[in-house]
Amino acid sequence: xxxxxxxxxxxxxxxxxxxxxxxxxxxxxxxxxxxxxxxxxxxxxxxxxxxxxxxxxxxxxxxxxxxxxxxxxxxxxxxxxxxxxxxxxxxxxxxxxxxxxxxxxxxxxxxxxxxxxxxxxxxxxxxxxxxxxxxxxxxxxxxxxxxxxxxxxxxxxxxxxxxxxxxxxxxxxxxxxxxxxxxxxxxxxxxxxxxxxxxxxxxxxxxxxxxxxxxxxxxxxxxxxxxxxxxxxxxxxxxxxxxxxxxxxxxxxxxxxxxxxxxxxxxxxxxxxxxxxxxxxxxxxxxxxxxxxxxxxxxxxxxxxxxxxxxxxxxxxxxxxxxxxxxxxxxxxxxxxxxxxxxxxxxxxxxxxxxxxxxxxxxxxx
Amino acid sequence: xxxxxxxxxxxxxxxxxxxxxxxxxxxxxxxxxxxxxxxxxxxxxxxxxxxxxxxxxxxxxxxxxxxxxxxxxxxxxxxxxxxxxxxxxxxxxxxxxxxxxxxxxxxxxxxxxxxxxxxxxxxxxxxxxxxxxxxxxxxxxxxxxxxxxxxxxxxxxxxxxxxxxxxxxxxxxxxxxxxxxxxxxxxxxxxxxxxxxxxxxxxxxxxxxxxxxxxxxxxxxxxxxxxxxxxxxxxxxxxxxxxxxxxxxxxxxxxxxxxxxxxxxxxxxxxxxxxxxxxxxxxxxxxxxxxxxxxxxxxxxxxxxxxxxxxxxxxxxxxxxxxxxxxxxxxxxxxxxxxxxxxxxxxxxxxxxxxxxxxxxxxxxx
DNA sequence: GTCGTTGCTGGTAGCGCTGTCAACGATCCT
DNA sequence: AGGATCGTTGACAGCGCTACCAGCAACGAC
Numbered sequence: 001x002x003x004x005x006x007x008x009x010x011x012x013x014x015x016x017x018x019x020x021x022x023x024x025x026x027x028x029x030x031x032x033x034x035x036x037x038x039x040x041x042x043x044x045x046x047x048x049x050x051x052x053x054x055x056x057x058x059x060x061x062x063x064x065x066x067x068x069x070x071x072x073x074x075x076x077x078x079x080x081x082x083x084x085x086x087x088x089x090x091x092x093x094x095x096x097x098x099x100x101x102x103x104x105x106x107x108x109x110x111x112x113x114x115x116x117x118x119x120x121x122x123x124x125x126x127x128x129x130x131x132x133x134x135x136x137x138x139x140x141x142x143x144x145x146x147x148x149x150x151x152x153x154x155x156x157x158x159x160x161x162x163x164x165x166x167x168x169x170x171x172x173x174x175x176x177x178x179x180x181x182x183x184x185x186x187x188x189x190x191x192x193x194x195x196x197x198x199x200x201x202x203x204x205x206x207x208x209x210x211x212x213x214x215x216x217x218x219x220x221x222x223x224x225x226x227x228x229x230x231x232x233x234x235x236x237x238x239x240x241x242x243x244x245x246x247x248x249x250x251x252x253x254x255x256x257x258x259x260x261x262x263x264x265x266x267x268x269x270x271x272x273x274x275x276x277x278x279x280x281x282x283x284x285x286x287x288x289x290x291x292x293x294x295x296x297x298x299x300x301x302x303x304x305x306x307x308x309x310x311x312x313x314x315x316x317x318x319x320x321x322x323x324x325x326x327x328x329x330x331x332x333x334x335x336x337x338x339x340x341x342x343x344x345x346x347x348x349x350x351x352x353x354x355x356x357x358x359x360x361x362x363x364x365x366x
Numbered sequence: 367x368x369x370x371x372x373x374x375x376x377x378x379x380x381x382x383x384x385x386x387x388x389x390x391x392x393x394x395x396x397x398x399x400x401x402x403x404x405x406x407x408x409x410x411x412x413x414x415x416x417x418x419x420x421x422x423x424x425x426x427x428x429x430x431x432x433x434x435x436x437x438x439x440x441x442x443x444x445x446x447x448x449x450x451x452x453x454x455x456x457x458x459x460x461x462x463x464x465x466x467x468x469x470x471x472x473x474x475x476x477x478x479x480x481x482x483x484x485x486x487x488x489x490x491x492x493x494x495x496x497x498x499x500x501x502x503x504x505x506x507x508x509x510x511x512x513x514x515x516x517x518x519x520x521x522x523x524x525x526x527x528x529x530x531x532x533x534x535x536x537x538x539x540x541x542x543x544x545x546x547x548x549x550x551x552x553x554x555x556x557x558x559x560x561x562x563x564x565x566x567x568x569x570x571x572x573x574x575x576x577x578x579x580x581x582x583x584x585x586x587x588x589x590x591x592x593x594x595x596x597x598x599x600x601x602x603x604x605x606x607x608x609x610x611x612x613x614x615x616x617x618x619x620x621x622x623x624x625x626x627x628x629x630x631x632x633x634x635x636x637x638x639x640x641x642x643x644x645x646x647x648x649x650x651x652x653x654x655x656x657x658x659x660x661x662x663x664x665x666x667x668x669x670x671x672x673x674x675x676x677x678x679x680x681x682x683x684x685x686x687x688x689x690x691x692x693x694x695x696x697x698x699x700x701x702x703x704x705x706x707x708x709x710x711x712x713x714x715x716x717x718x719x720x721x722x723x724x725x726x727x728x729x730x731x732x
Numbered sequence: 733g734t735c736g737t738t739g740c741t742g743g744t745a746g747c748g749c750t751g752t753c754a755a756c757g758a759t760c761c762t
Numbered sequence: 763a764g765g766a767t768c769g770t771t772g773a774c775a776g777c778g779c780t781a782c783c784a785g786c787a788a789c790g791a792c
Contacts, residue, residue: 023771028749029771037770079450091469256652291633
């Protein structure tokens with residue numbers, strides 16, 4: 001049943017120190033800063049610890065040192081594929097380090113975020129990763145006053161609290177529309193769900209690109225606050241078609257919606273891309289596999305998470321990165337669903353302030 | 367920059383006690399067992415705490431009380447949709463409770479699991495949630511010796527370490543095959559990826575069902591250790607077809623593979639379900655939206671996580687559930703992709719020892 | 733009236749570790 | 763050679779909270 005066993009044989013630092021023939025404080029130092037010990041004592045403590053199977057008591061450490069080795073992570077959703085990739089990056093980066101991850105879900109509510117932030121901060125985390133740049137005023141103040149490094153992820157913008165890593169959703173959307181223009185599409189609709197700040201900025205990018213071309217029409221835009229889903233993609237597309245039957249392409253705020261649009265086209269026997277072009281956002285794995293393959297804007301989610309955690313840990317340990325704000329860019333991955341109405345292909349469009357920082361996107365699966 | 371600020375104005379329990387005019391220990395009791403206080407002192411402490419904005423120091427509490435309020439969760443993957451639903455349930459259940467979640471990713475390695483378990487156990491967690499029933503001997507021993515409640519999730523089997531919640535993957539696979547039989551399919555292939563223990567048991571269920579019907583052929587089975595993906599579904603299906611061109615249905619170990627198979631059929635212009643029936647596993651949201659809609663085995667992932675965490679918390683607080691092993695069942699959701707070769711429809715098949723415990727599956731998104 | 737009993741409260745003593753500072757010998761510079 | 767500096771080590775004093783046990787009033791039973 002696993003309920004028995006009362007006192008586990010606790011090995012304290014003092015025991016290790018005794019066995020090693022050093023003072024407790026020296027043993028303590030071994031675990032925090034081994035370089036500070038002479039080689040002789042270092043090996044003595046090391047073998048003593050191993051022999052006794054010593055595991056430090058984190059609570060005591062936290063109490064005595066007035067700081068924890070916890071990195072708080074605030075993300076809006078646990079199930080959105082986008083965040084699970086980011087999370088995986090964060091966990092991968094934290095692995096092997098002394099830091100552990102404390103994750104909380106804001107459910108896309110900045111009020112909830114504020115509440116969680118208060119909770120986190122009270123425990124004096126070693127560092128904090130927060131999503132986006134749209135915090136409440138109160139949250140912002142807490143973050144600025146916080147006594148630990150902070151990374152804002154998912155997007156970049158002015159006035160970072162501390163560090164920042166992401167890309168411009170606005171520019172990415174503009175690049176997607178530019179691609180559609182280049183392929184000869186003109187009447188381009190927008191479907192968006194959830195409409196969190198990042199989706200909103202994609203919409204803004206879409207609107208500006210369309211306006212720049214003198215092609216914007218309010219009826220081309222269909223959005224909802226409802227959480228995204230494949231099914232919803234179909235429904236929103238249906239709305240869009242009802243408003244504008246002559247549509248020749250759709251830019252979807254994410255790939256789930258794009259897949260839903262694709263299925264809806266199939267249901268209605270609308271040819272893709274002959275009659276309707278489709279572009280998604282995020283470049284989830286299935287996009288390359290769909291029939292026809294679906295164009296999307298690739299974002300470096302895994303790397304974003306991994307780099308954010310790495311930067312944070314570096315900063316915690318006193319090595320602040322030379323570049324506190326990192327633009328990871330994006331890339332329009334051109335596939336069949338948006339292919340040219342005129343048969344001319346061109347290279348992939350890239351964007352972001354640091355396109356050279358781009359790396360291959362790891363598989364979405366682990 | 368957020369790096370400044372040295373000493374946050376720390377309000378200790380002692381301050382609260384002083385303001386309330388009680389001893390620190392009484393104030394302490396207020397937070398742990400308010401019932402033990404007289405009503406007068408209770409309200410005094412409460413308002414004092416609120417006035418000062420007191421937040422308990424968890425490290426000190428853990429050190430003094432020799433236990434933490436941390437629930438350790440070990441799952442094989444962060445990105446698999448299946449686990450993100452379970453996780454969401456766990457987080458939802460833990461919210462509002464005093465417990466916080468400590469998550470780690472075993473990457474489908476039981477050795478890694480063992481390592482993490484050792485790490486977790488050393489910090490004396492309040493409770494533990496582990497995935498599956500295939501631990502190493504060492505892990506098993508540690509779990510049995512652990513001084514906290516434990517829930518095994520995702521599947522049920524004999525000899526629970528403590529509590530257990532899940533369903534029979536074997537039975538679920540058999541039900542899927544029974545459904546295909548009922549629809550007139552005979553040459554049914556199996557495609558599986560990753561081949562973790564649960565997928566293996568689905569395969570076992572498939573094999574037994576096929577053998578029972580005298581229809582099993584080794585060449586109907588295509589599996590790989592590679593992580594699952596939509597693309598992989600298409601590739602495995604291609605292999606399968608090469609081995610057995612006369613196949614009339616495919617049972618996919620998960621929905622990603624099923625979607626890949628669907629796309630591959632489309633690519634090859636194979637009619638679904640006329641020429642090939644498809645059944646997936648998990649019933650992810652997109653299955654209902656695909657064209658044709660895809661049959662799948664629905665599993666109660668969110669509820670599994672939520673119930674597991676709820677049971678665990680109850681057990682931690684001394685209220686052990688009357689039913690330590692819970693079968694959440696499954697349900698074959700019949701859709702177009704497997705529909706009858708003979709036009710007769712029948713109600714959905716259900717399974718599991720506690721089908722009445724079945725609840726509506728919450729949306730996969732939050 | 734005395735003696736438990738119960739309900740509430742407080743004092744004492746750490747939990748296991750680390751921050752700070754001082755001390756020591758060895759090394760280096762002038 | 764004398765003093766300064768560096769590298770290494772240890773003593774001490776808590777960090778903020780709770781376990782444990784003692785105390786005390788109020789109450790009822792004998």
